Amino acid sequence: MKYLCLIYENERAWESASKEQMEAIMGEYYQFTDDVRKSGHYVGGEALQPTQTATTVRVRNGKVSTTDGPFAETKEQLGGYYLIEAKDLNDAIQVASRIPGAKQGSVEVRPIMSFDNQ
Amino acid sequence: MSTNSTVDAIDALYRSESRRVLATLIRLLGEFELAEEALHDAFAAAVERWPVDGVPANPRAWLVSTGRFKSIDRIRRRAKFDASLVAVADRLAGTVAPAPDVDDESVEDDRLRLIFTCCHPALAPDAQIALTLREVCDLTTEEIARAFLTPAPTLAQRIVRAKAKIRDARIPYQVPERSELAERLDSVLHVIYLVFNEGYSASSGQTVTRYDLSAEAIRLGRLLVELLPEPEALGLLALMLLHDARHAARTSDDGELLLLDEQDRSLWNREQIAEGASLVERALTSRRFGPYTLQAAIAAVHAESPDAAATDWRQIAGLYEVLRRLDASPIVELNYAVAVAMLEGPAAGLERIDAILGRGDLTDYPLAHSARADLCRRLGRTAEAAAAYERALSLTRQEPARRFLERRLSTLDGIDADNELRR
Numbered sequence: 404m405k406y407l408c409l410i411y412e413n414e415r416a417w418e419s420a421s422k423e424q425m426e427a428i429m430g431e432y433y434q435f436t437d438d439v440r441k442s443g444h445y446v447g448g449e450a451l452q453p454t455q456t457a458t459t460v461r462v463r464n465g466k467v468s469t470t471d472g473p474f475a476e477t478k479e480q481l482g483g484y485y486l487i488e489a490k491d492l493n494d495a496i497q498v499a500s501r502i503p504g505a506k507q508g509s510v511e512v513r514p515i516m517s518f519d520n521q
Numbered sequence: 522m523s524t525n526s527t528v529d530a531i532d533a534l535y536r537s538e539s540r541r542v543l544a545t546l547i548r549l550l551g552e553f554e555l556a557e558e559a560l561h562d563a564f565a566a567a568v569e570r571w572p573v574d575g576v577p578a579n580p581r582a583w584l585v586s587t588g589r590f591k592s593i594d595r596i597r598r599r600a601k602f603d604a605s606l607v608a609v610a611d612r613l614a615g616t617v618a619p620a621p622d623v624d625d626e627s628v629e630d631d632r633l634r635l636i637f638t639c640c641h642p643a644l645a646p647d648a649q650i651a652l653t654l655r656e657v658c659d660l661t662t663e664e665i666a667r668a669f670l671t672p673a674p675t676l677a678q679r680i681v682r683a684k685a686k687i688r689d690a691r692i693p694y695q696v697p698e699r700s701e702l703a704e705r706l707d708s709v710l711h712v713i714y715l716v717f718n719e720g721y722s723a724s725s726g727q728t729v730t731r732y733d734l735s736a737e738a739i740r741l742g743r744l745l746v747e748l749l750p751e752p753e754a755l756g757l758l759a760l761m762l763l764h765d766a767r768h769a770a771r772t773s774d775d776g777e778l779l780l781l782d783e784q785d786r787s788l789w790n791r792e793q794i795a796e797g798a799s800l801v802e803r804a805l806t807s808r809r810f811g812p813y814t815l816q817a818a819i820a821a822v823h824a825e826s827p828d829a830a831a832t833d834w835r836q837i838a839g840l841y842e843v844l845r846r847l848d849a850s851p852i853v854e855l856n857y858a859v860a861v862a863m864l865e866g867p868a869a870g871l872e873r874i875d876a877i878l879g880r881g882d883l884t885d886y887p888l889a890h891s892a893r894a895d896l897c898r899r900l901g902r903t904a905e906a907a908a909a910y911e912r913a914l915s916l917t918r919q920e921p922a923r924r925f926l927e928r929r930l931s932t933l934d935g936i937d938a939d940n941e942l943r944r
Contacts, residue, residue, distance in 0.1 A: 404691050491693040492643055493701075514690045 405446060405515035406487050406495040411479040412508030414453050431503040439487065444498050448485035479508050486515075527572045534580055535564060540659055542584045544631035547638075548694055549589050550613060553656070553684045556588075558595065563588035581628070589613075632657075633696045633748045636741075639683075640709040641692050648683035649712050655680055657744075658737050668734050669719065706749070710757050710813060713741045717761050735765050746800075752807040756814030759800035763820035766793040778925040782829035794824040815844040834863040851882035855889055867896040887916040891926060898933060907933050 420428070432450075439445040457472045473480070482504065489495035492512070499510045539560060546556035563584040577583040593614050600606035639653040650669075654660045662680065666673040686692065697705040720734025742758035770788035773779055798821045804814040819840045826832045841857040854877050862870020874893045883889040894909035907930060914926045
């Protein structure tokens with residue numbers, strides 16, 4: 404079963420991090436990605452540009468409205484994701500708990516909906 | 522055997538075995554809803570067949586395999602309209618061993634699987650409670666709704682959502698591995714503790730206790746201890762038994778709340794106290810005990826004291842000291858402050874309570890204010906005591922507790938008049 408692990412973190416903390424801190428965090432992510440590739444959990448994953456680069460699109464009454472960014476008032480922002488293949492939720496939680504971002508922010512684990520016949 | 526006595530036997534069997542059969546069917550069928558239907562079908566078949574064929578030698582195994590076959594039949598029938606179900610029926614019929622595992626050990630494992638699944642931390646806390654009471658304790662949705670003063674449709678929806686999450690997020694039906702056990706057990710113990718508390722000290726309503734929930738929590742606690750005798754499970758059962766032992770003495774004849782020092786100790790259930798105390802001892806000697814065991818040990822000191830004056834406050838304060846190190850919550854601090862007040866006098870206790878409130882903790886917790894009021898009263902600071910009782914009263918929703926605080930308040934008013942009269 405596939406799960407999407409959404410990594411929510413405070414962007415500000417990242418912006419104000421020193422070069423050494425950034426390298427340390429990147430190192431942890433490289434290590435984690437390497438681990439989940441080897442264990443067979445890894446399906447995909449990307450880091451996202453900060454929310455100031457984001458655009459929110461809505462269609463209302465057939466009209467496209469475009470606004471800057473997601474909701475600005477939230478403390479944590481979506482910063483990246485991993486798509487993993489896990490046996491069950493417990494397995495997925497085990498993997499998610501090793502994502503470096505879980506230590507500062509939080510990781511939302513969402514099962515991927517399957518549309519094919521079971 | 523006559524038809525009537527067979528039906529009686531089936532009734533009795535339902536009460537003693539239905540949860541075991543359900544737990545095993547969930548494992549075999551992989552889904553709560555299917556297993557519940559299968560359980561129902563199996564007992565319906567028993568009512569039909571047993572008066573004719575006689576009660577089978579192993580009723581539990583009969584019920585499990587009948588339920589399983591009925592379920593496969595049911596899916597096959599539905600598959601005529603929904604082709605995707607053919608594969609489900611084939612999987613259930615094919616992958617499951619022809620003679621399902623229903624020996625005692627695997628059945629007891631299934632009961633634990635059921636408990637751990639219902640109390641999975643990925644489910645919302647109130648869903649964990651509702652699901653546990655529904656599936657493990659076999660309370661009806663209406664009974665649970667009434668006990669928690671929640672509308673039945675809300676509660677039913679909570680249970681449906683929880684089952685859907687178990688299915689869709691694939692929460693596994695298993696007992697956690699050793700490495701996760703302590704953490705996962707915490708969540709089971711917490712559910713049992715919340716059920717007990719809701720029964721022991723209902724958060725709102727006309728009466729102090731809703732006894733059925735306490736009894737249900739104790740039953741769950743016993744089941745857990747039987748299946749998994751971990752020290753904290755023993756500690757929690759002990760804690761519940763010791764508190765519940767005072768049940769008959771906690772309210773006066775007219776339903777008013779009585780404090781520990783006002784209770785008629787001859788009404789305490791000695792047998793239950795003895796059982797609780799021996800469980801505490803077992804848990805303590807394991808040296809792997811935690812907060813529940815320590816709270817139980819404190820309750821045991823109270824329970825074993827012949828009267829309020831003889832209470833060993835030194836031991837109680839000592840136990841709170843250890844508890845504070847494990848669980849530094851403001852509630853524990855508050856209880857510690859009360860123990861210190863009993864040991865060193867009201868001024869020392871008041872200082873600690875004021876420090877807690879000063880940090881901004883427990884400011885909306887009525888018991889913090891009523892404890893503070895009581896200590897002010899004992900120090901003769903009547904005006905402060907009155908203000909604190911008023912504050913507690915404004916935060917209390919439970920009727921008998923409100924009347925208790927009102928009584929305390931009116932006695933305060935009487936103090937000056939009383940002193941005049943005594944002269």
